[in-house]
Amino acid sequence: MKKILLACAGGFSTSMLVAKMKEAAIQKNYSVAIDAVAETDIEEHLDATIILLGPQIAHRLEDIRSEVTIPVEVIDSLDYGMMNGEKVLEMAWDKIN
Secondary structure (H helix, E strand, O other): OEEEEEEEOOOOHHHHHHHHHHHHHHHHOOOEEEEEEEHHHHHHHOOOOEEEEOHHHHHHHHHHHHHOOOOEEEOOHHHHHOOOHHHHHHHHHHHHO
């Protein structure tokens, strides 16, 4: 099973996006676990297949990439703001498959 981890400053705003992504995953019949955490808790979730960063911490992309061995990407700010779970899920899915 693939694991997608979303991270943001506090883990709260990404939690809403996770719910939308889970709905899309069910509709697409994807076998995936999706979770949201605060940026400070990323190290506790390195069993993820990919880490997606909220736009508010995009400036940390290279730092986080240098600290982990899994792919790290930034969520498009428009998709994040619109809570477009399907599009964010597809972006992650494309990167890990």
